[in-house]
């Protein structure tokens with residue numbers, strides 16, 4: 001399961017930086033084209049945080065909008081699905097935004 005590994009790395013990154021902190025809330029930003037399913041991350045979060053400083057912490061996930069540039073017609077567009085295809089029908093696109101997954105903030109007690 002893809003999301004389990006991602007959640008583990010998020011939790012590891014937080015505990016590494018804040019080894020003794022009691023974490024209350026973690027905010028994540030997940031790009032629409034990252035292929036990461038927010039609900040799966042939420043599900044994994046409770047499992048992964050058990051026994052760590054993040055146990056019981058709230059997880060807030062925001063979805064970051066995606067933006068692509070078409071190399072054929074030159075237009076920028078916001079893809080509506082995980083597979084980006086320009087409205088002109090071209091798959092020749094460059095992803096400008098939407099593939100990132102980042103921790104935007106961590107709230108500690």
Ligand SMILES: [Zn+2]
Nearest residue numbers: 070073086088
């Ligand atoms: Zn196009």
